[in-house]
Amino acid sequence: MDTMTHAPAITLDEAIAFVWLEADLLDHAEYDEWLSLWADGGLYIVPIEPGVTDFANVLNYAYDDHIMRQKRVARLRNGQSISASPVARTVRSQSRFRLLSGTADGCELRCAQIISEFRRGTLRTYTADVEFNLVRGPRGLRIARKVIRLLNSTEALRGIGYLL
Amino acid sequence: MDMQSASGPALDRLIKSDRARAQLYTDPTIFETEMHKVFENTWVWVAHASELPDPGDFKTAQVGRHPVIVVRDREGVVHVHVNRCRHRAATVCEQRKGKTASFVCPYHGWSYALDGSLRGVPHDKGYDGSLDKSQFPLRSLRVEEYAGLIFATFRTDIEPLHDFLAGARKWIDLFMKQGAGYPVTTLGEHRFRFAGNWKIQMENTTDAYHFPLVHKSFLTALDKQTEESMDVMSKGGFVEDLGNGHSVMVMLPDLIDLEANLDAPIPERFAELAAELAQTHTDLEVRRIVRAVGGSGFNVNLFPNIACSMAFFRVLQPVSVEETEIRHIAIGMLGGPEAANRARLRMHEFFQGPMGFGSPDDAEVWDRVQHGAHGADDVWVMLNRGEASEQVTAEGHIRGEVSAETGMRAAYRQWKRMMEA
Ligand code: FES
Numbered sequence: 001m002d003t004m005t006h007a008p009a010i011t012l013d014e015a016i017a018f019v020w021l022e023a024d025l026l027d028h029a030e031y032d033e034w035l036s037l038w039a040d041g042g043l044y045i046v047p048i049e050p051g052v053t054d055f056a057n058v059l060n061y062a063y064d065d066h067i068m069r070q071k072r073v074a075r076l077r078n079g080q081s082i083s084a085s086p087v088a089r090t091v092r093s094q095s096r097f098r099l100l101s102g103t104a105d106g107c108e109l110r111c112a113q114i115i116s117e118f119r120r121g122t123l124r125t126y127t128a129d130v131e132f133n134l135v136r137g138p139r140g141l142r143i144a145r146k147v148i149r150l151l152n153s154t155e156a157l158r159g160i161g162y163l164l
Numbered sequence: 165m166d167m168q169s170a171s172g173p174a175l176d177r178l179i180k181s182d183r184a185r186a187q188l189y190t191d192p193t194i195f196e197t198e199m200h201k202v203f204e205n206t207w208v209w210v211a212h213a214s215e216l217p218d219p220g221d222f223k224t225a226q227v228g229r230h231p232v233i234v235v236r237d238r239e240g241v242v243h244v245h246v247n248r249c250r251h252r253a254a255t256v257c258e259q260r261k262g263k264t265a266s267f268v269c270p271y272h273g274w275s276y277a278l279d280g281s282l283r284g285v286p287h288d289k290g291y292d293g294s295l296d297k298s299q300f301p302l303r304s305l306r307v308e309e310y311a312g313l314i315f316a317t318f319r320t321d322i323e324p325l326h327d328f329l330a331g332a333r334k335w336i337d338l339f340m341k342q343g344a345g346y347p348v349t350t351l352g353e354h355r356f357r358f359a360g361n362w363k364i365q366m367e368n369t370t371d372a373y374h375f376p377l378v379h380k381s382f383l384t385a386l387d388k389q390t391e392e393s394m395d396v397m398s399k400g401g402f403v404e405d406l407g408n409g410h411s412v413m414v415m416l417p418d419l420i421d422l423e424a425n426l427d428a429p430i431p432e433r434f435a436e437l438a439a440e441l442a443q444t445h446t447d448l449e450v451r452r453i454v455r456a457v458g459g460s461g462f463n464v465n466l467f468p469n470i471a472c473s474m475a476f477f478r479v480l481q482p483v484s485v486e487e488t489e490i491r492h493i494a495i496g497m498l499g500g501p502e503a504a505n506r507a508r509l510r511m512h513e514f515f516q517g518p519m520g521f522g523s524p525d526d527a528e529v530w531d532r533v534q535h536g537a538h539g540a541d542d543v544w545v546m547l548n549r550g551e552a553s554e555q556v557t558a559e560g561h562i563r564g565e566v567s568a569e570t571g572m573r574a575a576y577r578q579w580k581r582m583m584e585a
């Protein structure tokens with residue numbers, strides 16, 4: 001479906017720059033700009049079972065559409081949640097990027113992500129494979145889907161009061 | 165009741181009918197004693213029948229600190245075996261769940277049938293014919309089931325499960341109405357841990373008092389109509405002591421019987437689901453399913469390790485004196501409309517689990533209890549809320565108002581009875 005035949009295909013560099021922007025916005029709690037990075041109907045998903053693809057019909061840790069993302073952001077900001085007061089500080093690094101597919105309109109990017117979280121005197125780490133489906137919109141790239149596959153998703157986790 | 169019995173003077177200093185010392189949360193010796201006196205001497209929940217629908221299906225679990233395998237044999241009978249090879253103790257299974265024809269120990273290859281009997285011993289000539297396989301089955305527990313809830317116990321001489329559940333059976337039956345006529349099935353689980361004693365969690369599913377405060381961020385994330393419907397302190401709810409440490413906390417009395425009031429208006433948040441279901445179901449079916457999707461208005465707390473809590477199962481697993489694992493098991497309708505089960509899954513994700521809008525806040529306050537419990541040994545943990553206004557029901561159950569600590573008092577009475585035995 002190459003409707004914008006004159007636009008160049010999304011390159012690995014372009015996709016990486018976009019994903020790093022997203023990561024930086026989350027680590028610095030710039031949530032309004034983060035919310036604007038999403039395509040209409042975009043889904044933020046943290047699955048439990050490795051290898052699932054039919055996310056809608058199974059239990060996940062998070063399965064957020066735009067409304068749920070807004071609620072999550074509100075929860076991080078309104079001070080009503082004791083587990084998010086204060087919100088954990090995070091530093092995430094992403095590497096091992098690979099374009100799984102790509103056209104001028106969209107691409108699938110996979111990468112490794114390690115998040116260090118610090119809150120109430122404790123430093124924790126979460127490691128994940130992250131899969132992005134990115135689409136090109138009139139105002140640049142947007143996220144159609146982000147799937148965070150935690151390495152230890154089937155084990156007992158601690159409360160995660162921030163966005164992975 | 166012989167609370168004054170001389171058998172537990174040390175315990176009498178630690179716990180009274182309306183208060184307890186924080187050592188109950190912090191003392192490793194008490195924890196060791198509990199793992200034997202409580203968890204090895206009562207019915208402990210291990211599985212829901214839907215987790216093992218077919219012969220060969222199994223899951224691993226724990227009874228106190230004993231690792232166990234829950235497995236359905238070829239005849240359909242459920243067994244619970246200690247997950248320990250009879251040769252030199254290796255576990256014979258490390259998978260969370262699966263399907264198998266037998267359990268083979270990875271160390272030297274002893275193999276066991278699903279019923280636990282020892283079938284194969286490699287190179288058995290080394291035993292010179294002296295090894296009688298019939299004497300080395302996996303150690304099995306006694307297993308009984310009520311309404312799909314499977315329990316196991318090490319004790320062959322305690323009362324049947326049916327009697328143990330006592331006044332809770334009626335509430336379990338009501339809870340299972342959220343299948344809306346379909347069998348109730350598990351739909352996956354959230355597992356998380358907190359740094360605190362297991363009894364802090366045991367108290368919590370019979371604690372309506374914390375709901376408006378700890379779950380404020382969840383409540384404000386709801387639409388106005390749902391938020392109002394969840395105003396649990398003002399709905400005329402109650403807590404009832406059901407015997408043997410069990411209790412029920414009714415937060416939303418309108419949702420005690422999910423098959424009643426089917427002509428009530430469908431809440432706004434379910435309008436879209438109802439419209440979708442209406443394409444394939446009659447009006448009455450739609451009302452019944454939608455009402456069930458919302459879940460029950462109460463928690464049945466079964467001592468010591470499970471609660472049937474509104475729309476899910478809450479299972480607790482003590483890890484150490486200051487560490488507890490919680491499972492929130494999602495449930496739905498087996499063979500029911502996909503849209504209805506999807507709605508259940510999204511509701512579960514919304515509140516439960518490490519990324520829910522509810523559980524992390526619960527975990528945070530439990531963690532704070534554990535931290536605070538290390539301060540001032542001589543200060544009591546108070547469990548007396550609502551005691552003065554308690555009444556006795558026609559069935560002979562003690563009943564307090566919705567935020568009374570009646571359920572905690574019931575659980576601790578059973579705890580003390582078992583610790584003194
Ligand atoms: S420990 Fe199992 S076969 Fe030796």
Ligand SMILES: [Fe+2]
Pocket residue numbers: 368374375378379522526
């Ligand atoms: Fe809670």
